[in-house]
Amino acid sequence: MALRWLIWALPVFLALPVEAADLRGHGGPVRAIVATPDGRIATASFDTTVIRWAPARGIAETVLRGHEGAVNALIALPDGGYASAGEDRRILLWPREGHVPRATLEGHEAPIAGLALSLDGTEIASASWDGTIRVWPLAGGTPRVIDAHKGNVNAVAYLPDGTLASAGYDGQLILHKGAEAPRVIEIGVPLNALVRAGDELAVAAADGQLRLVNPVTGAITALPIAEVPIVALAASPDGRIIGAAGFRGALALVDRPARNIQRRMSGPAFPLWSLAFSPDGREILTGGADRLVRRWVVATGEPVNPVLAEAPEARLQALANHPGAEVFKACGACHTLSPDDGNRAGPTLHGVMGRKVGTAEGYAYSPALLDKPVIWSRETIARLFEIGPNAMLPGTKMPEQVVNRAEDREALVDFIDKATR
Numbered sequence: 375m376a377l378r379w380l381i382w383a384l385p386v387f388l389a390l391p392v393e394a395a396d397l398r399g400h401g402g403p404v405r406a407i408v409a410t411p412d413g414r415i416a417t418a419s420f421d422t423t424v425i426r427w428a429p430a431r432g433i434a435e436t437v438l439r440g441h442e443g444a445v446n447a448l449i450a451l452p453d454g455g456y457a458s459a460g461e462d463r464r465i466l467l468w469p470r471e472g473h474v475p476r477a478t479l480e481g482h483e484a485p486i487a488g489l490a491l492s493l494d495g496t497e498i499a500s501a502s503w504d505g506t507i508r509v510w511p512l513a514g515g516t517p518r519v520i521d522a523h524k525g526n527v528n529a530v531a532y533l534p535d536g537t538l539a540s541a542g543y544d545g546q547l548i549l550h551k552g553a554e555a556p557r558v559i560e561i562g563v564p565l566n567a568l569v570r571a572g573d574e575l576a577v578a579a580a581d582g583q584l585r586l587v588n589p590v591t592g593a594i595t596a597l598p599i600a601e602v603p604i605v606a607l608a609a610s611p612d613g614r615i616i617g618a619a620g621f622r623g624a625l626a627l628v629d630r631p632a633r634n635i636q637r638r639m640s641g642p643a644f645p646l647w648s649l650a651f652s653p654d655g656r657e658i659l660t661g662g663a664d665r666l667v668r669r670w671v672v673a674t675g676e677p678v679n680p681v682l683a684e685a686p687e688a689r690l691q692a693l694a695n696h697p698g699a700e701v702f703k704a705c706g707a708c709h710t711l712s713p714d715d716g717n718r719a720g721p722t723l724h725g726v727m728g729r730k731v732g733t734a735e736g737y738a739y740s741p742a743l744l745d746k747p748v749i750w751s752r753e754t755i756a757r758l759f760e761i762g763p764n765a766m767l768p769g770t771k772m773p774e775q776v777v778n779r780a781e782d783r784e785a786l787v788d789f790i791d792k793a794t795r
Contacts, residue, residue, distance in 0.1 A: 396679050397427050397667040399434040399718035401708035403647045404661025406448035408456060411653075416456055417667055418445035421708070424458050424468065434717045437738050440466045440475050447488050451512070452495040459486035459500055465510070473738035479510050481517060488529040488568075492536070499538055501527040507540050507550075522548050522556045529568035531575070533589060541565035541577055547587060559592050561585055566605050571630055572613025578604035584618050584628060595633060599626050608649035608658065615672065617658050619646040625660065627672060639675045698789025701782050704775070711793045720772065723794045726750045731767065742769020752787050759783050 402420030409415040415427040424438040424445055443461025451457055454470035463486060465479035484504035491498050500508050507520040507527055526543035533539060537551040543564045549557040567578035577585040582600040584607075587593070600620030608617040615636065616628040624640030648661035657669050657678065669678035693699055708720035721734035729750050732743035746767060748754055760783060763772040777783045 396669070397425075397429070397432055398665065399425055399427075400665045401718065401720065402444070402665060403663045404665060404667055405444065405446050406458075406648050407650050407659055407661050407667055408448050408450045409650075410450050410454070414454075415667075416448060416450075417661065418448040418458055418460070419665070420444040422460075424448060424456065436473055436736070437717055438468055438473050439738055439740060440478075443485070446486060447500075449489045449491050449498065451491070451498075457489055457491075457498055459489050461485045463502070463504075465489070465498070465500060479517070481508060481519075482506070484526075487527065490530040490532050490538070492532050493534060494536075499530045499532070499540075501530045501540060501542075503527070505542075507538070509538070520550055520556075522550070522558075528564075528566050531568045531570050533570060533575075537589070539568060539570075539575055539589070541568040547575065547577055547585075549589060559587060559594070561587075561594070564603075566603055567607040569607045569609045569616070570613075571609035571616050574613075574630070576607055576609060576616050576618075576630075578607050578618060580604075582620060584616065586630065586633075597628060597633060597635075599628070599635070606646055606649045608651050610651045610655040610672075611653055612655060615651070615655065617649045617651065619649055619660075625649070625658070625670075627658070627675075637672075637675050639670060693789060693793055696785070696789050696792070698782075698785035698787070701777060701786040702789050702793075705786075708772075723790060726755075726794050727752070727791060740769055743767060752791060755790060756783050756787050759786065 400419040400421050404417050404419050406418040413429060415429045416424055418424045422441050422443060422445060425434045426436040428435045441460050441462050445458050445460040447459045449457050456468045457465055459465040463482045463484060466475040467477040469476045482502040482504050484502050486500050486502045488501040489498055496512055498510050503526040505523050505525055505527060507530060508517040510517045523542040523546060524544040527540055528543060529541045531539045537549050540548050545562045545564060547559040547561055561579060564580035565577050566580060569576050575587045575589055577587060579585060580603040582602055582604060584597045584599050584604060586595040599618050602620045604618050604620055606619040614630055616630055617625060618628060619625045624638055625646060626635050627637045629636045646660045646662040650659045656672055658672055659667055659669055661667050671678060708718050710718060710722045711724060713724045717737045721737035727750060731746045731748040732739045758766050759777040762776045763770045777786060
C-alpha cells in the first residue's frame with residue numbers, strides 16, 4: 375500500500391525544434407511534456423504550474439497558474455491549446471494564447487493521474503485515484519463515467535479503433551470499447567503508466583517489470599527493468615523502442631521486437647518522471663527531479679546538451695562568497711536574478727527593489743496579488759521571510775517558507791538587493 379502515493383505521468387510524442395535548449399524554469403520535478411509540430415512546447419510540474427516555453431531561447435514564455443496542487447498530466451488539444459490535470463481533481467482547458475483557462479472540468483473526487491486525447495480529437499479521458507475514468511466531450515456536455523477499477527486509476531490511452539485502455543493500482547489493464555462489456559487483462563501487480571507501442575500496449579508496473587500486452591489475444595511478455603517501480607514510459611513513433619524509467623533508477627531503452635534492453639542511461643539528470651520521443655525517434659526527452667527537460671541521443675545515450683547538476687547564473691556566481699548566496703539557493707529554483715534569464719515558476723527578481731507586487735512584466739500572477747499595495751523593499755522582503763508568504767500575501771501561489779534566523783534574513787535581503795540591480 376505504500377506505493378499508492380506515487381503520481382504517474384502519461385507520456386506524449388513531441389516535435390521538438392533542432393535548436394531547442396534544455397528547458398530550465400520549473401520549481402519542482404517535471405511531470406509531463408508536450409510539444410507540437412509548429413514548435414510550441416509546454417510542460418507541467420509538481421510546482422503547480424504549466425509553462426509555455428520559447429524553446430530556442432530555453433526560457434519560460436508564459437507561466438500558467440490555475441491548479442492548487444501538483445500538475446500530473448498535460449496533453450495538446452486540437453485547437454492549439456492544452457488540457458492539464460492534477461492533484462486538485464480538476465482539468466483545466468487552456469487556450470492557445472493567454473493565461474486564463476477557457477474551461478474547468480470538475481467531477482473527480484480524488485487526484486487525476488493521467489489524460490488522453492481520442493484519435494479523432496473529440497474527447498479526452500481522465501484517470502483518477504477515485505477509481506473512475508471520465509470521458510469528456512470537448513464540445514461540452516456531461517462526461518461518461520467508467521467505474522471498472524478497484525482503486526487508483528493511474529493511466530489511460532486510446533487505441534486506433536477507439537478502444538480506451540486503462541491501467542490501475544488493482545493490477546488490471548482494462549479495455550473499454552463502446553457499449554461492449556469491459557475486457558479485463560489481469561497483470562497482478564499495481565500498474566503505473568501505459569503507452570501504445572506498435573500493435574501492443576506497454577505497461578509499467580510496481581515490481582520494476584515492463585509488460586508488453588497484445589490487446590487482441592491478451593498475451594503478456596514481462597521484461598525486468600529495475601528493482602524499483604517503473605513510473606514513466608514512452609514509445610518511439612514506429613513503436614520499436616520503449617523508454618522506461620524507474621522511480622529511483624536510470625532510463626532503459628527497450629528493443630520491443632527483440633524483447634531486450636538496448637541501452638541504459640544514467641547521470642545527474644536522474645531520477646525521471648516523464649519521457650517522450652522526438653517524431654523521428656532519434657532523441658528521447660526527459661523531465662525529472664532536476665526540474666529540467668533534457669534531450670538525449672537514442673543511438674548513443676549521450677545528452678544533446680552537456681548535463682550539469684546545476685548551472686548557476688552569472689550574478690549568483692559573481693556573489694558566490696556573499697553570506698546570503700547560500701540562503702538564496704532555495705529561491706533559485708523558481709526565480710532568476712538577471713534580465714536575460716526571464717521568468718521561471720516565479721517571476722524574475724531583476725529590478726525587484728521598488729517594484730509593486732504583481733507587476734513583473736510577462737508573468738501570470740495569482741489574481742489575489744494584482745491589487746496588493748505592497749512595494750518590494752529590503753524591509754518588505756525581510757518581512758515576507760519572517761512571517762511567510764501566505765501570512766503576508768494571502769492567495770499567493772508561492773510555496774510556504776520562512777527564514778527563522780534574523781541574521782540569515784538580513785543576509786538574504788542584502789544578497790537580493792545587490793544581485794538584482
